[in-house]
Amino acid sequence: MSTPLELDGQTVLVTGASSGLGRHFSMTLAKAGAKVAVCARRADKLASLVEEIEAFDGRAMAFSMDVSDVSSISAAIDNAETELGAISVLVNNAGISVQKNAVDMTPDDYDLLMDTNQKGAYFAAVEMGKRMIAHGHGGSIINIASVAAIRPLAQLSTYCMSKAAVSHMTRALAVEWARYNVRVNAIAPGYIETEMNAEYFASPPGQAFIKRFLRRRVGVPENLDGALMLLATKAGEFMTGEQIVVDDGLNLAM
Protein backbone atom coordinates (compact mmCIF):
# COMPACT_ATOMS: atom_id res chain seq x y z
CA MET A 1 0.00 0.00 0.00
CA SER A 2 1.33 3.45 -0.89
CA THR A 3 2.00 5.97 1.87
CA PRO A 4 -0.85 8.45 2.32
CA LEU A 5 0.65 11.45 0.48
CA GLU A 6 1.59 9.55 -2.68
CA LEU A 7 -0.29 9.27 -5.96
CA ASP A 8 1.90 6.66 -7.63
CA GLY A 9 0.36 5.39 -10.85
CA GLN A 10 -2.89 7.32 -10.41
CA THR A 11 -4.29 9.55 -13.12
CA VAL A 12 -5.38 13.06 -12.17
CA LEU A 13 -6.91 15.81 -14.29
CA VAL A 14 -6.37 19.53 -13.68
CA THR A 15 -8.52 22.17 -15.38
CA GLY A 16 -7.04 25.64 -15.92
CA ALA A 17 -3.58 24.06 -15.91
CA SER A 18 -2.00 26.55 -18.32
CA SER A 19 -1.08 29.15 -15.69
CA GLY A 20 -1.11 30.17 -12.04
CA LEU A 21 -2.50 27.73 -9.50
CA GLY A 22 -3.46 25.04 -12.01
CA ARG A 23 0.05 24.97 -13.45
CA HIS A 24 1.53 24.64 -9.98
CA PHE A 25 -1.01 21.99 -8.88
CA SER A 26 -0.08 19.93 -11.96
CA MET A 27 3.62 20.05 -11.05
CA THR A 28 2.93 19.10 -7.43
CA LEU A 29 0.71 16.17 -8.39
CA ALA A 30 3.23 14.94 -10.98
CA LYS A 31 6.02 15.11 -8.35
CA ALA A 32 3.81 12.95 -6.10
CA GLY A 33 3.82 10.26 -8.81
CA ALA A 34 0.55 10.96 -10.64
CA LYS A 35 0.02 10.88 -14.40
CA VAL A 36 -1.41 14.35 -15.00
CA ALA A 37 -3.90 15.34 -17.71
CA VAL A 38 -3.33 19.09 -18.01
CA CYS A 39 -6.31 20.91 -19.53
CA ALA A 40 -7.00 24.48 -20.69
CA ARG A 41 -7.44 26.46 -23.91
CA ARG A 42 -3.87 27.75 -24.50
CA ALA A 43 -2.04 24.82 -26.13
CA ASP A 44 1.39 26.50 -26.12
CA LYS A 45 1.33 27.00 -22.33
CA LEU A 46 0.20 23.40 -21.77
CA ALA A 47 2.99 22.09 -24.04
CA SER A 48 5.66 23.92 -22.03
CA LEU A 49 4.16 22.59 -18.77
CA VAL A 50 4.28 19.01 -20.11
CA GLU A 51 7.95 19.57 -21.07
CA GLU A 52 8.73 20.84 -17.58
CA ILE A 53 7.06 17.84 -15.95
CA GLU A 54 8.84 15.40 -18.28
CA ALA A 55 12.15 17.07 -17.42
CA PHE A 56 11.94 15.57 -13.91
CA ASP A 57 10.71 12.23 -15.32
CA GLY A 58 7.10 13.02 -14.45
CA ARG A 59 4.21 11.98 -16.66
CA ALA A 60 1.77 14.49 -18.20
CA MET A 61 -0.27 15.01 -21.36
CA ALA A 62 -2.09 18.10 -22.59
CA PHE A 63 -5.77 18.13 -23.57
CA SER A 64 -7.63 21.09 -25.01
CA MET A 65 -10.60 22.03 -22.83
CA ASP A 66 -12.93 25.04 -22.73
CA VAL A 67 -14.96 24.64 -19.55
CA SER A 68 -17.71 26.91 -20.86
CA ASP A 69 -18.50 24.21 -23.45
CA VAL A 70 -19.78 20.94 -21.93
CA SER A 71 -18.91 18.88 -25.03
CA SER A 72 -15.32 20.13 -24.79
CA ILE A 73 -15.12 19.03 -21.12
CA SER A 74 -16.51 15.62 -21.95
CA ALA A 75 -14.19 15.09 -24.96
CA ALA A 76 -11.09 16.12 -22.97
CA ILE A 77 -11.92 13.72 -20.12
CA ASP A 78 -12.56 10.85 -22.56
CA ASN A 79 -9.29 11.53 -24.40
CA ALA A 80 -7.38 11.76 -21.12
CA GLU A 81 -8.80 8.44 -19.88
CA THR A 82 -7.97 6.74 -23.19
CA GLU A 83 -4.36 7.96 -23.04
CA LEU A 84 -3.62 7.86 -19.30
CA GLY A 85 -6.20 5.52 -17.72
CA ALA A 86 -9.21 6.07 -15.45
CA ILE A 87 -9.03 9.35 -13.54
CA SER A 88 -9.15 9.22 -9.75
CA VAL A 89 -8.66 12.92 -8.92
CA LEU A 90 -10.12 16.04 -10.54
CA VAL A 91 -8.74 19.46 -9.62
CA ASN A 92 -11.60 21.69 -10.74
CA ASN A 93 -9.61 24.90 -10.95
CA ALA A 94 -10.33 26.85 -14.19
CA GLY A 95 -11.70 30.29 -13.42
CA ILE A 96 -11.67 33.96 -14.33
CA SER A 97 -12.36 37.22 -12.58
CA VAL A 98 -14.21 40.34 -13.80
CA GLN A 99 -13.46 43.33 -11.60
CA LYS A 100 -16.06 46.07 -11.98
CA ASN A 101 -18.62 47.88 -9.89
CA ALA A 102 -21.97 46.07 -10.08
CA VAL A 103 -23.56 49.10 -11.82
CA ASP A 104 -21.06 48.69 -14.69
CA MET A 105 -21.48 44.93 -15.04
CA THR A 106 -23.04 43.92 -18.40
CA PRO A 107 -25.00 40.78 -19.23
CA ASP A 108 -22.02 39.69 -21.34
CA ASP A 109 -19.66 40.10 -18.36
CA TYR A 110 -22.09 38.09 -16.25
CA ASP A 111 -22.44 35.27 -18.80
CA LEU A 112 -18.69 35.02 -19.38
CA LEU A 113 -17.94 34.77 -15.68
CA MET A 114 -20.79 32.43 -14.76
CA ASP A 115 -20.26 30.19 -17.82
CA THR A 116 -16.65 29.68 -16.70
CA ASN A 117 -16.68 29.74 -12.90
CA GLN A 118 -20.13 28.34 -12.11
CA LYS A 119 -21.50 26.37 -15.06
CA GLY A 120 -17.97 25.32 -16.10
CA ALA A 121 -17.05 24.09 -12.63
CA TYR A 122 -20.41 22.32 -12.28
CA PHE A 123 -20.17 20.40 -15.54
CA ALA A 124 -16.49 19.58 -15.06
CA ALA A 125 -17.52 17.97 -11.74
CA VAL A 126 -20.59 16.28 -13.24
CA GLU A 127 -18.76 14.86 -16.28
CA MET A 128 -16.01 13.58 -13.99
CA GLY A 129 -18.45 12.28 -11.37
CA LYS A 130 -20.36 10.31 -14.02
CA ARG A 131 -17.21 8.49 -15.05
CA MET A 132 -15.97 7.91 -11.48
CA ILE A 133 -19.36 6.37 -10.64
CA ALA A 134 -19.32 4.22 -13.79
CA HIS A 135 -15.75 2.98 -13.12
CA GLY A 136 -16.88 1.96 -9.62
CA HIS A 137 -13.64 2.80 -7.80
CA GLY A 138 -14.57 6.21 -6.40
CA GLY A 139 -12.42 9.30 -6.58
CA SER A 140 -11.70 12.75 -5.24
CA ILE A 141 -12.99 16.00 -6.71
CA ILE A 142 -11.24 19.15 -5.47
CA ASN A 143 -13.06 22.37 -6.32
CA ILE A 144 -11.11 25.61 -6.17
CA ALA A 145 -13.41 28.12 -4.49
CA SER A 146 -12.08 31.31 -2.85
CA VAL A 147 -12.36 33.43 0.27
CA ALA A 148 -14.74 35.35 -2.01
CA ALA A 149 -17.14 32.42 -1.45
CA ILE A 150 -17.27 33.34 2.22
CA ARG A 151 -17.13 37.13 2.34
CA PRO A 152 -18.01 39.81 -0.22
CA LEU A 153 -15.10 41.60 -1.92
CA ALA A 154 -15.36 45.05 -3.53
CA GLN A 155 -15.98 45.20 -7.29
CA LEU A 156 -16.20 41.42 -7.49
CA SER A 157 -19.94 40.80 -7.09
CA THR A 158 -20.29 38.19 -9.84
CA TYR A 159 -17.00 36.53 -8.87
CA CYS A 160 -18.16 36.27 -5.24
CA MET A 161 -21.52 34.83 -6.37
CA SER A 162 -19.83 32.27 -8.62
CA LYS A 163 -17.46 31.10 -5.87
CA ALA A 164 -20.29 30.86 -3.31
CA ALA A 165 -21.99 28.57 -5.83
CA VAL A 166 -18.83 26.43 -6.14
CA SER A 167 -18.68 26.21 -2.37
CA HIS A 168 -22.27 25.06 -1.99
CA MET A 169 -22.01 22.78 -5.02
CA THR A 170 -19.19 21.02 -3.15
CA ARG A 171 -21.53 20.11 -0.30
CA ALA A 172 -24.45 19.18 -2.59
CA LEU A 173 -22.35 16.83 -4.75
CA ALA A 174 -20.66 15.34 -1.67
CA VAL A 175 -24.07 14.30 -0.35
CA GLU A 176 -25.17 12.90 -3.71
CA TRP A 177 -22.00 10.94 -4.46
CA ALA A 178 -20.95 9.69 -1.00
CA ARG A 179 -22.54 6.31 -1.74
CA TYR A 180 -20.23 5.91 -4.75
CA ASN A 181 -17.09 6.72 -2.73
CA VAL A 182 -16.60 9.93 -4.71
CA ARG A 183 -15.37 12.56 -2.25
CA VAL A 184 -16.04 16.20 -3.11
CA ASN A 185 -14.16 18.91 -1.23
CA ALA A 186 -13.00 22.47 -1.86
CA ILE A 187 -10.02 24.67 -1.19
CA ALA A 188 -10.79 28.35 -0.56
CA PRO A 189 -7.55 30.23 -1.15
CA GLY A 190 -6.84 33.76 -0.03
CA TYR A 191 -4.82 35.99 -2.34
CA ILE A 192 -2.10 34.10 -4.19
CA GLU A 193 -0.09 35.96 -6.84
CA THR A 194 -0.88 34.65 -10.33
CA GLU A 195 -1.69 36.04 -13.81
CA MET A 196 -5.15 36.83 -12.47
CA ASN A 197 -3.95 39.50 -10.03
CA ALA A 198 -0.19 40.18 -10.45
CA GLU A 199 -0.75 43.51 -12.22
CA TYR A 200 -3.19 44.69 -9.56
CA PHE A 201 -0.94 43.77 -6.63
CA ALA A 202 1.98 45.60 -8.28
CA SER A 203 -0.12 48.79 -8.52
CA PRO A 204 -0.41 51.44 -5.75
CA PRO A 205 -4.03 50.43 -4.88
CA GLY A 206 -2.93 46.77 -4.78
CA GLN A 207 0.02 47.59 -2.51
CA ALA A 208 -2.31 49.58 -0.22
CA PHE A 209 -4.73 46.64 -0.15
CA ILE A 210 -1.96 44.23 0.94
CA LYS A 211 -1.33 46.45 3.99
CA ARG A 212 -4.82 45.53 5.22
CA PHE A 213 -4.01 41.80 5.27
CA LEU A 214 -3.26 40.29 8.68
CA ARG A 215 0.28 39.32 7.68
CA ARG A 216 0.71 42.04 4.99
CA ARG A 217 1.61 39.64 2.20
CA VAL A 218 0.23 37.80 -0.82
CA GLY A 219 0.74 34.05 -1.01
CA VAL A 220 2.54 31.82 -3.50
CA PRO A 221 0.96 28.72 -5.12
CA GLU A 222 3.12 26.43 -2.92
CA ASN A 223 1.07 27.64 0.08
CA LEU A 224 -1.81 25.47 -1.18
CA ASP A 225 0.19 22.24 -1.53
CA GLY A 226 -0.70 20.91 1.93
CA ALA A 227 -4.45 21.22 1.36
CA LEU A 228 -4.15 19.88 -2.19
CA MET A 229 -2.23 16.76 -1.15
CA LEU A 230 -4.52 16.11 1.83
CA LEU A 231 -7.60 16.12 -0.40
CA ALA A 232 -6.00 14.30 -3.36
CA THR A 233 -4.59 11.34 -1.43
CA LYS A 234 -5.66 8.68 1.04
CA ALA A 235 -4.75 11.11 3.84
CA GLY A 236 -8.11 12.79 3.19
CA GLU A 237 -10.12 9.58 2.85
CA PHE A 238 -12.48 10.47 5.75
CA MET A 239 -13.27 13.96 4.37
CA THR A 240 -16.08 14.92 2.07
CA GLY A 241 -18.17 18.07 1.65
CA GLU A 242 -15.48 20.15 3.36
CA GLN A 243 -13.95 23.46 2.35
CA ILE A 244 -10.40 24.12 3.53
CA VAL A 245 -9.68 27.84 3.86
CA VAL A 246 -6.01 28.64 3.15
CA ASP A 247 -5.85 32.42 3.41
CA ASP A 248 -3.10 33.42 5.86
CA GLY A 249 -5.78 34.73 8.23
CA LEU A 250 -7.25 37.10 5.64
CA ASN A 251 -10.80 36.34 6.72
CA LEU A 252 -10.05 37.43 10.27
CA ALA A 253 -8.58 40.76 9.27
CA MET A 254 -10.99 42.11 6.68
Ligand SMILES: NC(=O)c1ccc[n+]([C@@H]2O[C@H](COP(=O)([O-])OP(=O)(O)OC[C@H]3O[C@@H](n4cnc5c(N)ncnc54)[C@H](OP(=O)(O)O)[C@@H]3O)[C@@H](O)[C@H]2O)c1
Ligand atom coordinates in the same frame (compact mmCIF):
# COMPACT_ATOMS: atom_id res chain seq x y z
N1 LIG B 1 -4.94 33.70 -7.40
C1 LIG B 1 -5.74 33.89 -6.36
O1 LIG B 1 -5.49 34.73 -5.50
C2 LIG B 1 -6.97 33.05 -6.21
C3 LIG B 1 -7.63 33.09 -4.98
C4 LIG B 1 -8.77 32.32 -4.81
C5 LIG B 1 -9.21 31.52 -5.83
N2 LIG B 1 -8.56 31.50 -7.02
C6 LIG B 1 -9.09 30.63 -8.07
O2 LIG B 1 -8.06 29.79 -8.52
C7 LIG B 1 -8.33 29.38 -9.86
C8 LIG B 1 -7.07 29.60 -10.70
O3 LIG B 1 -6.82 31.01 -10.78
P1 LIG B 1 -5.36 31.61 -10.98
O4 LIG B 1 -5.18 32.63 -9.92
O5 LIG B 1 -4.38 30.53 -11.15
O6 LIG B 1 -5.59 32.42 -12.33
P2 LIG B 1 -4.88 32.32 -13.77
O7 LIG B 1 -3.40 32.28 -13.63
O8 LIG B 1 -5.50 33.43 -14.55
O9 LIG B 1 -5.37 30.91 -14.31
C9 LIG B 1 -6.68 30.66 -14.72
C10 LIG B 1 -6.68 29.36 -15.50
O10 LIG B 1 -8.04 29.09 -15.87
C11 LIG B 1 -8.06 28.75 -17.23
N3 LIG B 1 -9.33 29.10 -17.86
C12 LIG B 1 -9.96 30.30 -17.87
N4 LIG B 1 -11.09 30.22 -18.60
C13 LIG B 1 -11.18 28.95 -19.06
C14 LIG B 1 -12.08 28.24 -19.89
N5 LIG B 1 -13.17 28.83 -20.41
N6 LIG B 1 -11.84 26.94 -20.15
C15 LIG B 1 -10.74 26.33 -19.65
N7 LIG B 1 -9.83 26.94 -18.86
C16 LIG B 1 -10.05 28.23 -18.59
C17 LIG B 1 -6.90 29.50 -17.87
O11 LIG B 1 -6.46 28.78 -19.02
P3 LIG B 1 -6.67 29.18 -20.57
O12 LIG B 1 -6.82 30.67 -20.62
O13 LIG B 1 -5.44 28.68 -21.23
O14 LIG B 1 -7.89 28.43 -20.98
C18 LIG B 1 -5.87 29.41 -16.76
O15 LIG B 1 -5.13 28.22 -16.87
C19 LIG B 1 -9.54 30.19 -10.31
O16 LIG B 1 -10.70 29.41 -10.19
C20 LIG B 1 -9.57 31.34 -9.32
O17 LIG B 1 -10.84 31.88 -9.16
C21 LIG B 1 -7.45 32.25 -7.23
